[in-house]
Amino acid sequence: MATEVDPTAAEASTAARRPLPDDELLDMLHMLKLCRYFDERMEALYRQGRLPGAIYSGRGQEGTHVGVAWALADDDSLFPTHRDLSAQLTKGLDLKRVMAQFWARIDGYTRGRDGNSHIGDWSGNKTFTVMSHLPIAYPVAAGAALAYKLKREPRVALAICGDGATSNGRWHESLNTSSIFRLPVVWVVNNNGFAYSAPNALEFPTATIAERAVAYRMPGVRVDGGNVLEVFEAARAAVERARAGEGPTLIESVSLRWRGHAGHDPAKYMPNEMLEEFMGNSDPVRNFEELLLTDGVITTEGVDELMKRVESEFEEGYEFALASPFPEPGDATKGLWVEDGYWSSEPGRGGGTEAG
Amino acid sequence: MTAPATSTGVEAGAAGHGAEPRGKRADDGQATYLIAIAEAIWEEMERDDRVYMLGEDIAVYGGAFKVTEGFLERFGPDRVIDTPIAEETIVGMAVGSAMEGLRPVAEFQYADFMSSGFDEISTVLGRYHYRSGVPIPAVLRGPSGGYVRASSFHSVNPEPWFAYGGGIKIVCPAFPGDAKGLMKSAIRDDNPVMFLEHKWIYRRIKEQVPTEPDFLVPIGQADVKREGTDVTIVTYGALVHKSLEAAENLAQRGISAEVVDLRTVHPVDEETVLESIAKTSRALVVTESYRFVGIGAEVGATIAEKAFEHLDAPVTRLAPPNMPVPFSPTLEDAFLPQVADIERSVEKLSAW
Numbered sequence: 199m200a201t202e203v204d205p206t207a208a209e210a211s212t213a214a215r216r217p218l219p220d221d222e223l224l225d226m227l228h229m230l231k232l233c234r235y236f237d238e239r240m241e242a243l244y245r246q247g248r249l250p251g252a253i254y255s256g257r258g259q260e261g262t263h264v265g266v267a268w269a270l271a272d273d274d275s276l277f278p279t280h281r282d283l284s285a286q287l288t289k290g291l292d293l294k295r296v297m298a299q300f301w302a303r304i305d306g307y308t309r310g311r312d313g314n315s316h317i318g319d320w321s322g323n324k325t326f327t328v329m330s331h332l333p334i335a336y337p338v339a340a341g342a343a344l345a346y347k348l349k350r351e352p353r354v355a356l357a358i359c360g361d362g363a364t365s366n367g368r369w370h371e372s373l374n375t376s377s378i379f380r381l382p383v384v385w386v387v388n389n390n391g392f393a394y395s396a397p398n399a400l401e402f403p404t405a406t407i408a409e410r411a412v413a414y415r416m417p418g419v420r421v422d423g424g425n426v427l428e429v430f431e432a433a434r435a436a437v438e439r440a441r442a443g444e445g446p447t448l449i450e451s452v453s454l455r456w457r458g459h460a461g462h463d464p465a466k467y468m469p470n471e472m473l474e475e476f477m478g479n480s481d482p483v484r485n486f487e488e489l490l491l492t493d494g495v496i497t498t499e500g501v502d503e504l505m506k507r508v509e510s511e512f513e514e515g516y517e518f519a520l521a522s523p524f525p526e527p528g529d530a531t532k533g534l535w536v537e538d539g540y541w542s543s544e545p546g547r548g549g550g551t552e553a554g
Numbered sequence: 555m556t557a558p559a560t561s562t563g564v565e566a567g568a569a570g571h572g573a574e575p576r577g578k579r580a581d582d583g584q585a586t587y588l589i590a591i592a593e594a595i596w597e598e599m600e601r602d603d604r605v606y607m608l609g610e611d612i613a614v615y616g617g618a619f620k621v622t623e624g625f626l627e628r629f630g631p632d633r634v635i636d637t638p639i640a641e642e643t644i645v646g647m648a649v650g651s652a653m654e655g656l657r658p659v660a661e662f663q664y665a666d667f668m669s670s671g672f673d674e675i676s677t678v679l680g681r682y683h684y685r686s687g688v689p690i691p692a693v694l695r696g697p698s699g700g701y702v703r704a705s706s707f708h709s710v711n712p713e714p715w716f717a718y719g720g721g722i723k724i725v726c727p728a729f730p731g732d733a734k735g736l737m738k739s740a741i742r743d744d745n746p747v748m749f750l751e752h753k754w755i756y757r758r759i760k761e762q763v764p765t766e767p768d769f770l771v772p773i774g775q776a777d778v779k780r781e782g783t784d785v786t787i788v789t790y791g792a793l794v795h796k797s798l799e800a801a802e803n804l805a806q807r808g809i810s811a812e813v814v815d816l817r818t819v820h821p822v823d824e825e826t827v828l829e830s831i832a833k834t835s836r837a838l839v840v841t842e843s844y845r846f847v848g849i850g851a852e853v854g855a856t857i858a859e860k861a862f863e864h865l866d867a868p869v870t871r872l873a874p875p876n877m878p879v880p881f882s883p884t885l886e887d888a889f890l891p892q893v894a895d896i897e898r899s900v901e902k903l904s905a906w
């Protein structure tokens with residue numbers, strides 16, 4: 199079990215290496231590039247003191263994020279963590295509103311009630327508003343999947359957590375319960391090597407996370423997070439299995455967290471050779487770009503044009519965020535209870551664009 | 555309403571376990587608190603297909619206290635779901651299914667075990683709507699409280715833990731009619747509601763309970779259960795009954811005590827409490843939740859702050875010390891507020 203990486207994949211035909219139509223592959227490259235550029239630029243702004251709050255880089259793990267979210271239909275739900283903003287962007291979040299959230303503005307998805315990647319868009323793109331206590335969204339994903347099952351709706355919930363969260367009791371509770379009830383859910387673990395500073399060896403005693411699926415009688419699949427198509431195909435199979443009523447799947451996608459846990463963390467605990475190995479050989483963005491170039495799906499000029507588009511999207515988002523007003527101070531206590539109507543009406547926009 | 559005398563010994567099956575059936579309404583229409591709660595859930599499940607139940611031992615076994623007895627046969631396994639012992643996941647599944655349009659009623663075998671689902675309750679259930687605008691119409695229910703010789707892990711009053719931080723309405727009814735009307739309101743509410751059923755009351759207190767399908771008691775409204783002029787006793791849960799007994803005894807000694815039953819402990823109905831204090835000028839706050847950082851601390855502080863000009867005596871609290879509930883009858887009786895303690899406190903206040 200565990201590894202379902204096909205050792206002969208490299209020898210397969212180019213068509214078999216590309217499981218999606220070319221226009222969709224180009225969209226996927228755009229998303230990968232956008233997520234990478236966003237991550238790099240936001241860190242730069244953070245270090246310049248131009249971005250308030252915190253950042254949680256997902257750099258190096260875009261293959262996992264884009265790959266799993268690509269496998270979901272519009273009305274399937276996604277339960278991510280703060281590391282998984284790229285998955286939320288793939289699911290359809292508006293970059294402008296995401297950036298407004300980072301700058302604490304009223305047009306952010308949480309109307310300034312939360313910051314950075316603690317974001318979600320349940321009413322639009324069916325993504326859960328991220329919480330920090332991991333894997334806190336796993337049991338909730340089981341609940342959404344339970345609703346799909348009880349209502350006989352052919353929908354799927356997909357939850358992501360990191361390797362560190364697999365040490366928590368809720369991880370066991372959720373996998374166990376989902377398998378007992380054969381829930382239409384996909385459990386993704388973004389194994390990026392570290393839980394803040396703790397390496398895998400301090401998180402779980404097994405060789406892989408995927409092999410723990412045996413204990414729950416569900417398939418456990420281990421994929422290369424540096425290969426977005428491999429991740430996508432595993433996720434698509436798991437989503438199809440869930441939708442067919444055959445129950446949950448555990449996917450372990452292996453990558454490395456290129457940056458620290460958060461913007462303040464220089465990650466000196468991470469061995470240099472490990473970082474060089476992953477950045478050199480398992481860069482999901484560069485690997486995918488090279489595949490499309492080699493296969494002639496895109497040209498170098500096409501890549502340049504794509505990057506220009508990405509840059510202008512970021513600039514547009516940045517301008518939108520800074521022009522969006524802060525929430526009005528008088529609204530701080532609204533929206534706790536449904537009946538006060540705060541969330542079902544347009545919020546006040548009189549908070550100005552200068553922080554106090 | 556009939557309130558049997560408090561037992562002083564160790565009762566067999568006191569913690570509520572056991573195979574005794576839930577029972578039925580008497581011919582005269584009287585129902586126990588246990589029956590009233592079951593009726594409310596039953597009627598709401600018949601009214602609204604979105605309502606379903608999940609929890610440990612609720613389906614085949616009918617629940618440890620028999621609240622859900624017979625529900626599986628009537629509503630089937632899709633709406634009466636036995637879960638593994640996984641409280642974080644029970645709460646999480648309630649939240650996730652509520653986000654997708656269902657109206658879950660999750661049972662905790664004892665309210666004590668809500669602490670095993672603490673993070674999903676406090677962090678997700680209580681805080682999700684404020685940050686996202688998504689309604690979470692989930693009810694968490696379970697038996698709370700002491701006076702039944704059940705010791706530290708089957709006597710907890712968890713309401714202060716979950717009132718802190720906001721976002722969850724917390725209901726603690728004392729009478730069968732209130733329990734039925736509040737349960738129906740809880741299930742119809744678009745916000746999370748924690749419904750704490752006092753296990754001492756379950757089979758002890760009976761009264762005429764309305765049968766109208768839309769009989770609702772609003773969440774957030776206190777109720778004056780006995781009118782008086784000398785001292786106000788603010789309380790909830792089992793202590794409403796002990797306060798009423800004390801008030802009856804005090805009346806024979808010429809002291810008139812008013813008993814305000816909070817019914818909902820979060821948010822508190824300040825208006826009803828303050829109106830009563832304006833009338834009596836003396837406040838005794840009696841709770842089974844701890845004196846330290848308990849519901850009584852908050853209600854007492856509110857009275858001191860907002861009714862200062864009416865007060866003729868210090869706001870007084872009667873509540874257990876900040877430590878685990880002990881088992882032995884002599885210890886538990888000394889630990890929890892008793893009728894005689896309430897009488898003494900009221901006499902002291904009225905003499906001020």
